Amino acid sequence: xxxxxxxxxxxxxxxxxxxxxxxxxxxxxxxxxxxxxxxxxxxxxxxxxxxxxxxxxxxxxxxxxxxxxxxxxxxxxxxxxxxxxxxxxxxxxxxxxxxxxxxxxxxxxxxxxxxxxxxxxxxxxxxxxxxxxxxxxxxxxxxxxxxxxxxxxxxxxxxxxxxxxxxxxxxxxxxxxxxxxxxxxxxxxxxxxxxxxxxxxxxxxxxxxxxxxxxxxxxxxxxxxxxxxxxxxxxxxxxxxxxxxx
Amino acid sequence: xxxxxxxxxxxxxxxxxxxxxxxxxxxxxxxxxxxxxxxxxxxxxxxxxxxxxxxxxxxxxxxxxxxxxxxxxxxxxxxxxxxxxxxxxxxxxxxxxxxxxxxxxxxxxxxxxxxxxxxxxxxxxxxxxxxxxxxxxxxxxxxxxxxxxxxxxxxxxxxxxxxxxxxxxxxxxxxxxxxxxxxxxxxxxxxxxxxxxxxxxxxxxxxxxxxxxxxxxxxxxxxxxxxxxxxxxxxxxxxxxxxxxx
DNA sequence: CCAAAAGTGTTCTCAGTACACCCATGT
DNA sequence: ACATGGGTGTACTGAGAACACTTTTGG
Numbered sequence: 241x242x243x244x245x246x247x248x249x250x251x252x253x254x255x256x257x258x259x260x261x262x263x264x265x266x267x268x269x270x271x272x273x274x275x276x277x278x279x280x281x282x283x284x285x286x287x288x289x290x291x292x293x294x295x296x297x298x299x300x301x302x303x304x305x306x307x308x309x310x311x312x313x314x315x316x317x318x319x320x321x322x323x324x325x326x327x328x329x330x331x332x333x334x335x336x337x338x339x340x341x342x343x344x345x346x347x348x349x350x351x352x353x354x355x356x357x358x359x360x361x362x363x364x365x366x367x368x369x370x371x372x373x374x375x376x377x378x379x380x381x382x383x384x385x386x387x388x389x390x391x392x393x394x395x396x397x398x399x400x401x402x403x404x405x406x407x408x409x410x411x412x413x414x415x416x417x418x419x420x421x422x423x424x425x426x427x428x429x430x431x432x433x434x435x436x437x438x439x440x441x442x443x444x445x446x447x448x449x450x451x452x453x454x455x456x457x458x459x460x461x462x463x464x465x466x467x468x469x470x471x472x473x474x475x476x477x478x479x480x481x482x483x484x485x486x
Numbered sequence: 487x488x489x490x491x492x493x494x495x496x497x498x499x500x501x502x503x504x505x506x507x508x509x510x511x512x513x514x515x516x517x518x519x520x521x522x523x524x525x526x527x528x529x530x531x532x533x534x535x536x537x538x539x540x541x542x543x544x545x546x547x548x549x550x551x552x553x554x555x556x557x558x559x560x561x562x563x564x565x566x567x568x569x570x571x572x573x574x575x576x577x578x579x580x581x582x583x584x585x586x587x588x589x590x591x592x593x594x595x596x597x598x599x600x601x602x603x604x605x606x607x608x609x610x611x612x613x614x615x616x617x618x619x620x621x622x623x624x625x626x627x628x629x630x631x632x633x634x635x636x637x638x639x640x641x642x643x644x645x646x647x648x649x650x651x652x653x654x655x656x657x658x659x660x661x662x663x664x665x666x667x668x669x670x671x672x673x674x675x676x677x678x679x680x681x682x683x684x685x686x687x688x689x690x691x692x693x694x695x696x697x698x699x700x701x702x703x704x705x706x707x708x709x710x711x712x713x714x715x716x717x718x719x720x721x722x723x724x725x726x727x728x729x730x731x732x
Numbered sequence: 733c734c735a736a737a738a739g740t741g742t743t744c745t746c747a748g749t750a751c752a753c754c755c756a757t758g759t
Numbered sequence: 760a761c762a763t764g765g766g767t768g769t770a771c772t773g774a775g776a777a778c779a780c781t782t783t784t785g786g
Contacts, residue, residue: 261505332550343591345578442765467765671738688738689740693740712782727775
């Protein structure tokens with residue numbers, strides 16, 4: 241009485257329809273002071289030559305979370321990429337993939353500065369895109385950047401992902417996932433400014449971070465170097481009080 | 487070239503495994519001053535006689551969101567239940583359903599006081615459970631309420647759902663989804679106290695709600711009755727500044 | 733008439749902000 | 760030496776907490 245035979249029996253009996261389940265990853269990183277996201281150019285149909293979020297099918301014997309972690313490792317080429325991965329939202333409209341019924345579980349990853357990615361087997365190219373160049377902000381409908389063509393519903397996924405990243409900085413310590421240890425408060429400050437695209441008073445920022453228990457911990461190993469080095473705080477990831485967006 | 491034949495062709499070719507996709511609903515309501523959630527008692531195997539979140543399979547031609555809305559309507563017996571429904575998280579560990587590989591997209595619903603539910607076809611019973619009686623809080627491991635046996639990974643889903651409901655009250659106007667229009671500020675106040683299980687100063691609460699643009703709007707139709715009646719504000723659902731948990 | 737809830741005022745405190753100002757380090 | 764970020768001090772402001780108080784309604 242295996243899982244597969246059960247499934248096929250039930251499917252033939254018409255109890256429920258079969259779905260393909262995929263994971264899609266919005267991997268964010270700070271590069272040259274700008275928030276960027278990793279996209280791959282599709283080599284095959286459909287949406288050939290359009291840009292898409294990296295992702296792939298969930299295998300029969302792995303959890304959806306594990307599939308996301310596996311795809312992330314494959315895409316970055318690193319066993320431990322040193323950042324943070326979390327589930328974003330599931331997209332399951334019929335017709336979002338013209339070939340078949342696919343339900344996609346989207347994830348966001350916060351990554352420190354990573355090496356330039358290598359295109360996968362079914363990708364023509366892979367590169368980091370500045371989020372400002374993707375035309376996601378629907379502020380001024382006339383003068384916006386159009387951005388590249390995006391495959392499937394990935395523009396919508398990216399919009400949700402971007403909002404998640406921006407809001408997560410407010411009430412969590414996940415900004416530290418964007419920097420490599422040890423880091424300075426100046427680097428952390430630059431992360432906030434890049435993600436929010438706004439100026440933040442450095443003095444007040446320093447005080448607020450240092451006053452948040454468990455956000456950062458001084459790196460004693462570095463000694464008394466003048467830009468003091470810090471590491472990620474160990475305990476809670478929830479920030480209270482939160483750091484407010486200007 | 488239909489979706490189904492494509493799927494079967496690809497499946498036979500071994501490109502990707504088939505999944506069943508379900509939705510599970512955590513429908514919250516305030517009853518007698520306590521936060522409650524709707525659970526159904528399972529009539530069949532597996533987890534017979536255990537309590538489970540209402541839910542069901544996503545159909546071939548409907549979106550996942552639509553499936554959740556359909557299940558919600560079926561479960562409450564109302565075409566428009568007058569509350570709020572949103573996606574929570576997707577649970578996709580292998581083995582979470584012993585029969586087959588199921589990926590479940592969980593939703594939370596905020597409902598005003600609803601009629602007592604009727605058990606569905608495959609349910610032995612259906613009732614509202616006070617969340618305090620479910621033993622979800624892992625505060626005191628010794629003296630906690632054990633609560634009923636919960637099917638599948640629904641205890642974990644409920645934990646996440648409960649945290650979502652509690653935090654959503656802070657930064658959104660969704661508390662209004664728990665009351666029927668028109669409502670008084672006292673009723674809204676009772677919602678916050680029930681969900682957070684804490685005393686909140688009524689005077690400060692009133693000022694804060696009335697100072698939040700778009701939270702509530704005075705119901706002019708009721709005239710100058712003394713407990714003034716309000717309706718949900720039309721515009722934004724995001725609350726800034728937020729109402730802080732004590 | 734009295735209790736309970738609705739609604740208003742007042743004070744205190746503290747976090748957040750703006751901005752001025754020193755200090756260390758590298759070139 | 761001096762420019763550049765690192766790091767600190769300080770006064771102002773406003774939101775939130777606590778709590779006293781008045782007003783209305785229902786029994």
